[in-house]
Amino acid sequence: MDLSYQDIKFLPGVGPKKADLFNKELGIHSVEDLLRYYPYKYVDRSRFYYLHEINEEMPFIQVKGQIIRFEKVGEGHNQRLTAVFSDGKNTIELVWFKGVKYAMEKYHTKVDYVIFGKPSPFNGRFNIVHPEIEIASKMPPPEQMGLVPFYNTSEKMKSSFLNSKTIQKIIFPLVQSIKTGIPETLPAYILQKFALMNLTESLVNVHFPKNADALNKARQRLKFEELFYIQLSILRLKNWRDLQSKGFVFGTIGHYFNTFFNTYLPFELTGAQKRVLREIRIDVASGRQMNRLLQGDVGSGKTLVALMVMLMAVDNNFQACIMAPTEILATQHFASLNEFLGDIGVNVALLTGSTRPKDRVILHEKLRSGELNILIGTHALIEDVVQFKNLGLVVIDEQHRFGVEQRSKLWKKNVQPPHILVMTATPIPRTLAMTLYGDLSVSVIDELPPGRKPIQTYHYYDNKRPSINSFIAKQIEAGRQVYIVYPLIQESEKIDLRNLEEGYEYMREVFPNYSISMVHGKLKPKEKDYQMQKFVTGETQIMVATTVIEVGVNVPNASVMVIESAQRFGLSQLHQLRGRVGRGAEQSFCILLTGYKLASDTRKRMEIMVRTNDGFEISEADLQIRGPGDLEGTQQSGLPFELKIANLAQDGKMLEIARNAAIEILENDPQLEKPENRILVNQLRKLKTNTLNWGSIS
Ligand code: ADP
Ligand code: MG
Numbered sequence: 001m002d003l004s005y006q007d008i009k010f011l012p013g014v015g016p017k018k019a020d021l022f023n024k025e026l027g028i029h030s031v032e033d034l035l036r037y038y039p040y041k042y043v044d045r046s047r048f049y050y051l052h053e054i055n056e057e058m059p060f061i062q063v064k065g066q067i068i069r070f071e072k073v074g075e076g077h078n079q080r081l082t083a084v085f086s087d088g089k090n091t092i093e094l095v096w097f098k099g100v101k102y103a104m105e106k107y108h109t110k111v112d113y114v115i116f117g118k119p120s121p122f123n124g125r126f127n128i129v130h131p132e133i134e135i136a137s138k139m140p141p142p143e144q145m146g147l148v149p150f151y152n153t154s155e156k157m158k159s160s161f162l163n164s165k166t167i168q169k170i171i172f173p174l175v176q177s178i179k180t181g182i183p184e185t186l187p188a189y190i191l192q193k194f195a196l197m198n199l200t201e202s203l204v205n206v207h208f209p210k211n212a213d214a215l216n217k218a219r220q221r222l223k224f225e226e227l228f229y230i231q232l233s234i235l236r237l238k239n240w241r242d243l244q245s246k247g248f249v250f251g252t253i254g255h256y257f258n259t260f261f262n263t264y265l266p267f268e269l270t271g272a273q274k275r276v277l278r279e280i281r282i283d284v285a286s287g288r289q290m291n292r293l294l295q296g297d298v299g300s301g302k303t304l305v306a307l308m309v310m311l312m313a314v315d316n317n318f319q320a321c322i323m324a325p326t327e328i329l330a331t332q333h334f335a336s337l338n339e340f341l342g343d344i345g346v347n348v349a350l351l352t353g354s355t356r357p358k359d360r361v362i363l364h365e366k367l368r369s370g371e372l373n374i375l376i377g378t379h380a381l382i383e384d385v386v387q388f389k390n391l392g393l394v395v396i397d398e399q400h401r402f403g404v405e406q407r408s409k410l411w412k413k414n415v416q417p418p419h420i421l422v423m424t425a426t427p428i429p430r431t432l433a434m435t436l437y438g439d440l441s442v443s444v445i446d447e448l449p450p451g452r453k454p455i456q457t458y459h460y461y462d463n464k465r466p467s468i469n470s471f472i473a474k475q476i477e478a479g480r481q482v483y484i485v486y487p488l489i490q491e492s493e494k495i496d497l498r499n500l501e502e503g504y505e506y507m508r509e510v511f512p513n514y515s516i517s518m519v520h521g522k523l524k525p526k527e528k529d530y531q532m533q534k535f536v537t538g539e540t541q542i543m544v545a546t547t548v549i550e551v552g553v554n555v556p557n558a559s560v561m562v563i564e565s566a567q568r569f570g571l572s573q574l575h576q577l578r579g580r581v582g583r584g585a586e587q588s589f590c591i592l593l594t595g596y597k598l599a600s601d602t603r604k605r606m607e608i609m610v611r612t613n614d615g616f617e618i619s620e621a622d623l624q625i626r627g628p629g630d631l632e633g634t635q636q637s638g639l640p641f642e643l644k645i646a647n648l649a650q651d652g653k654m655l656e657i658a659r660n661a662a663i664e665i666l667e668n669d670p671q672l673e674k675p676e677n678r679i680l681v682n683q684l685r686k687l688k689t690n691t692l693n694w695g696s697i698s
Pocket of ligand 1: 273300304
């Protein structure tokens, strides 16, 4: 019998009230939902301990023995109950702060109990607060208890007595009854090929493991299944889109590209840049729409690659645009593109929030007539009034800063969707890229232009400031420039701004002979540009700023990045900030300043920054420390699905295996028409109702 769709309210021990809590608190409706509500941990109850064995490391223990006496302490709210429990040789104190009356009535002396709980040291002895107590004769022998599952519950559930223990009691008989078998969700040939446990056995063992080995096998199978179906649906979407969407053909490498490459390009392309250009070239000539993610560390030369792809578009009579997340960045792109292109004869324009209405009208007209070849801008690009004659390529810089809606508006600026190149300097760990962007093609620039000296990074405590100041002075005397960055976090914006302004005043006092720019998000764009420009031209030697300078700003002469309150930045943000220096030929330095007291996670972040300059290594470390849900660059978009058992930080290998399995299946049976794959189609359909729209990812 297929139990999967059966309503849980008919299960023994559930009933309408608990069912309602399951629905509302955990989204559990059917028996299958419940079976797929996996324990978050297991506790080994396969043996009894003696009290003399207890040490602080033990998470949980169970002990057999009797209560010798009770004692009520205190009055009213402060009342508590203690009991002395003996295993025959030694004693331990049991403590209740809540449910005193209940415990007094329920438990008695001279009865054999099994107590279970976490021993904690108190006044030089151990006690157990709110122990679980069972009558020993009613307990199965410990060999049969084995690993006991623990389930997450909400406060609301707990207060209605729907706690982990209750869930355990509901699932136990259920799992016994499914032993007759529930329908398998993976094809037999896949189970065989990867030596996976079948579904029924996996569900039985994930809830009530026979032993550690069976639990491991069960979890492996369930993880595989979870990751496999995510990959299968992403890859199917990609296949479908590849078949569906025709792409503009950039058939020729023409005048502009060749002239630029042969006579304007001031340096050799790196091997990685060449490889990526070849990958993109194949895409844009294929007749299918390109959807490509270009990853590369800060300063790896992505912008130049984007420019050369835009020239491919122009050579084939298409227009191209770049959308950047900030005005500063758009302005810089505009400046550097103009510098690169010189008098080659390509028309480039800039459109931002501060473009004057009069200029806009002219710009819009030139776009529509096709006179403009390349448009660079901010969000202003996506406004409906911005109409192209023939948009063939959209480049999105720092894509994670844009919402899905904003991005998708750009594809609609031509009848047939343009090619899309999204760029990010926030390297995404492979496992995340495969899931978040699994439907995109991915190119990686994993090589920096030659001659760059790796940035030296140091972590100091605030008390080092005087010697850091003299270091700064030396650098400026040598002709360099310096960034001082302060955190800016929404919730404490006011305090942050004050810190920034105080920092500015402090720097002015310490360095009366130098000029200082100050930039933050509250400045009017004009003022911000003015301050930026003074730093770019070298008129100011020091730039005091918030993270508005994080993205893309390019001042090769800057050689020192001081990050104040570095503990308040995430790893990838620190890495981004550091990328503002080390852009010229000189040795550059990054100084992370923090207070002396640091959480261990923070200390780890600082250590990683000091140890490596490799953005991919840093993003992997970030994933390990923070877990995938929190990873910078994915916060806004979030994971488009919920993982119940797999963990992207830990199950990278499994993910790879699952993805390859999905790829192979789709190669052999693109439409999933073969009888042995019917099970896949059914399962995908079932999952689709539970997950978000995959199409929204790109
Ligand atoms: P990204 O956008 O990846 O952060 P940019 O495209 O801004 O990097 O490049 C950083 C700097 O390196 C720019 O000044 C750029 O002109 C320069 N650059 C790019 N490619 C090369 C190369 N192959 N050789 C030398 N310099 C390069
Ligand atoms: Mg860039």
